[in-house]
Amino acid sequence: MRFLLKTSYEQDLRLFRDAVQRNWYIALGLALLVLPALVPTYLVDISLVFIYGLCGVSLMVLAGYTGLVSLGHAAFLGIGAYAHVYFVQDLGLPWVISVALAAAVTAGAGVLVGLPALRMTGVYLSIATLAFALIIQEVLTRWERVTHGLKGRPVDKPVIFGVSLAHDAAFYFLCLAALIGGLWLTANLLRAPTGRAWVAIRDSEIAAQSMGVNRARYKTLAFAYSAALMGVAGALFAHKVGFLAPDIFSVLLSIQFLLMVVVGGLGSLHGALFGAAFVALLPVLISEARDRVPAWAGQVVALAGKDAGAAAFLGVDRFVKQPGLEPGLFGLILVLFILFEPLGVYGRWRKVQLYFSTFPLYKRATFRRQKTYMRSERLR
Amino acid sequence: MTLLEAEQLSMNFGGIRALDGVSFEVNSGEVFTIIGPNGAGKTTIFNLISRIYEPTRGRLAFCGRDLLRLPAHDVAALGIARTFQNIELFEHASVLQNLLLGRHAHARGRFVEELLFLPRARAREVAHREAVERVIDFLDLQAHRDSLVVNLPYGVRKVVEMGRALCTEPRLLLLDEPSSGLSVEETEDMAFWIQDIRTVLGITVLMVEHDMSLVSAVSDRVLALDYGRVLTVGTTREVQAHPDVVKAYLGA
Numbered sequence: 001m002r003f004l005l006k007t008s009y010e011q012d013l014r015l016f017r018d019a020v021q022r023n024w025y026i027a028l029g030l031a032l033l034v035l036p037a038l039v040p041t042y043l044v045d046i047s048l049v050f051i052y053g054l055c056g057v058s059l060m061v062l063a064g065y066t067g068l069v070s071l072g073h074a075a076f077l078g079i080g081a082y083a084h085v086y087f088v089q090d091l092g093l094p095w096v097i098s099v100a101l102a103a104a105v106t107a108g109a110g111v112l113v114g115l116p117a118l119r120m121t122g123v124y125l126s127i128a129t130l131a132f133a134l135i136i137q138e139v140l141t142r143w144e145r146v147t148h149g150l151k152g153r154p155v156d157k158p159v160i161f162g163v164s165l166a167h168d169a170a171f172y173f174l175c176l177a178a179l180i181g182g183l184w185l186t187a188n189l190l191r192a193p194t195g196r197a198w199v200a201i202r203d204s205e206i207a208a209q210s211m212g213v214n215r216a217r218y219k220t221l222a223f224a225y226s227a228a229l230m231g232v233a234g235a236l237f238a239h240k241v242g243f244l245a246p247d248i249f250s251v252l253l254s255i256q257f258l259l260m261v262v263v264g265g266l267g268s269l270h271g272a273l274f275g276a277a278f279v280a281l282l283p284v285l286i287s288e289a290r291d292r293v294p295a296w297a298g299q300v301v302a303l304a305g306k307d308a309g310a311a312a313f314l315g316v317d318r319f320v321k322q323p324g325l326e327p328g329l330f331g332l333i334l335v336l337f338i339l340f341e342p343l344g345v346y347g348r349w350r351k352v353q354l355y356f357s358t359f360p361l362y363k364r365a366t367f368r369r370q371k372t373y374m375r376s377e378r379l380r
Numbered sequence: 381m382t383l384l385e386a387e388q389l390s391m392n393f394g395g396i397r398a399l400d401g402v403s404f405e406v407n408s409g410e411v412f413t414i415i416g417p418n419g420a421g422k423t424t425i426f427n428l429i430s431r432i433y434e435p436t437r438g439r440l441a442f443c444g445r446d447l448l449r450l451p452a453h454d455v456a457a458l459g460i461a462r463t464f465q466n467i468e469l470f471e472h473a474s475v476l477q478n479l480l481l482g483r484h485a486h487a488r489g490r491f492v493e494e495l496l497f498l499p500r501a502r503a504r505e506v507a508h509r510e511a512v513e514r515v516i517d518f519l520d521l522q523a524h525r526d527s528l529v530v531n532l533p534y535g536v537r538k539v540v541e542m543g544r545a546l547c548t549e550p551r552l553l554l555l556d557e558p559s560s561g562l563s564v565e566e567t568e569d570m571a572f573w574i575q576d577i578r579t580v581l582g583i584t585v586l587m588v589e590h591d592m593s594l595v596s597a598v599s600d601r602v603l604a605l606d607y608g609r610v611l612t613v614g615t616t617r618e619v620q621a622h623p624d625v626v627k628a629y630l631g632a
Contacts, residue, residue: 009506009510009513012476012509013502013505013506185495185496188494188496188501189494189495191497191505192494192501193483193494194491196473196480196484197484199472199473200470200473200484202470202472203471203472204468204469204471206464206468207468208470208481209453210430210452210455210461210462210468211456211461211481211544212455212457212484212485212548213481213484214453215453221491267472
């Protein structure tokens, strides 16, 4: 069992708890540095994990920390993507400035959604963001001068300070840098009064207000900040897909983002990243499975007899080639998580960690949820 | 010196008159208690002072300043902190975070400094932490610093909520039923703390309370309320003996 001795207040402000944790993160960083050399074929998929990671952090700020569940986050991604492509390819602005402007435009859109959202809570807010997403999708379709409408528009490879990042590995590092930057800024906000104000609004608006938190200001700020991160992610996403069309930014994508934060674990940045890896890599896993699982099943069953093996191959093959397999699996996993691990992957991770760090004194009751009836007459 | 002044406060909820022309004054440095049967309008007074409700009529002044012109989130910075009858802590945050949020009134947003966590932001965080640690020492909360509020027993939550209010460095502390849900022993501790808050920290206390042993132990003056009207104001003994108060409680 490890016990952390704290000797100064500064210690609680550090991003890493202690030297052990910091070394683990350094090891992870090194692993990510050599990864392009190890798995060159999957680099594009891993870049998507990083982009989705940024999206996850964005939605985590809003849904996980401020308690404002958005069902329209794909719209912010779309605004960021189209704005960036417009600035770079139509106006010819430098890449970095274009991304910053795209983030600013998206943040502005975030404020526009945030302002009416001040008077709404819970499900009504989600519906409002859903409506916003549908409107944005319509705008992206109709505003042809900028977006080229349903024809779509191709996106060039990123060129930063005159250096073309056409190579997959270069783009991988660009996405990694953006993710680390976004994580750092968000972690900073979360350990400062802003982050505490967000958590306060999530847990009790009335108490937050009585302690001096300006609800309007911090809710709008959460929307703006979350949207700005989404804008940066959108710019990278545009390069990743290489071709923008309005139907990419559908409600289904918004729901995938929500899935990300719920499966990862609401209320933690780790959770956003776990969720991103899950959502971005599951389709890759499924397509791999499509190619290989029928053959494996065929070979295994063929031990019992050749005809049975062929039949098993055909049966499994037909199953994995079902068109609806991916959304079906997503849905199933979401349901299983909500039923068995509401704290998400990160919650499970914490339990495993605690089990080992307190071995052999782990108490199951630590994480058991208790029904409480203390908040009967809540002020609204 | 008068710290808080309420004049002819009235509050209607639809056809129900929760408060009907309530006037009182809280003097600097005293413990002022409001008692009354259920539905008398005690908590309504608190919600008016913390600007959660808008009064139908009346005036509220704090240190001579008109409270009714301020939004709810500016009341804390003026020096008024409160607790809630049913505990409104931030349940999925640690005790430390809850207390630090109590410093929010002194932590006005400098967004860019926080975003980059510049040395100035760091120094401010340490200063807030020092202020919070003083409250932790005062209320003996050391053991619970890093626990999540959801995992704490009710009695400790009650103390944490009072601690959060103290972290705002208030001049007036509003305690809404500080002893409700506490054991006898915890209630006695609460009485000591309220006395210390007044004498050691020099904070004026306005509280709503049912437990008469606690009321008589700490209060300088007591106001009895029934059906939104003031029955009487005086010392605990005077109020308890007042015929209208006896009538309101016993219905005789």
